[in-house]
Amino acid sequence: MKRLIGLMAMFTVLAFAVFALPARAQRPAGHPGPAARPAPVGPAHPVGPAVGGGHIPSHGPTTHTPLPTGGKPDMPGHPVAPHVDAGNDRWVGHTPNPAAYHLDHPWEHGRFPGRVGAGQVWRIGGGGPSRFWFGGYYFSVAPADLGYCDGWLWDSDDIVLYPDPDDPGWYLAYNVRLGIYVHVMYLGPQ
8 A cells, every 4th residue: 555655656757757848848948938928917006115026017108207317316215217107107217318319220020910018018038228029039239328227136127118209219118126227229129
C-alpha cells in the first residue's frame, strides 16, 4: 500500500512537471514569457500613494501642466519629474516642447500595433532606455527624458502606453510602480 501511494505521488509530481513544460518550451530563447496582462480591476482612485504605487491613469494628458521650477515637487510625496497625480489623473509636466521632441520623420518605424491606454498593462522584458522591449516590440526613451527614468526596472516594471496628443511620433510610457512617465518612440517588432 505504501509503495502504491509513493508511486501515485511520484506520477502526480511528474504530471505537473510535464504539463508545465510545454508553456515554457514554446517560447523563443531569451523570451521572458507573457509581456502583456489586463489592467487590474479596482476603484479608479484607490487610497494609496499620491503618485504611482500601482495607480493606472484612466486617460492620457488632456491639459498642459508644467513641472514646478526650482527643483521642488508640486505637492508633498510627488517627484520632480513628469508624473500623474493618482488623486485626479492630472498629468504634471506634460507641455508641448517642439525643440526637445521634434522629429523630422514622425512614425518612421510605423505606429505601435498593440493596445494603448488604461486597458493594457505591458511588462518591460529587458534592455535599457536607449532600447527596451515588451510583447515582441522595441522602444527607446526620448533623449530629453533620459534623466526621468533612472529608477526604472528595465526587466520587470509594468508600463502603460498613451498616445502623445502634442508631439507626433511619440508615445507616453507611464511607469505603474513609480507614477512617472517619459516620451518613447516605437522602433518596430523584435
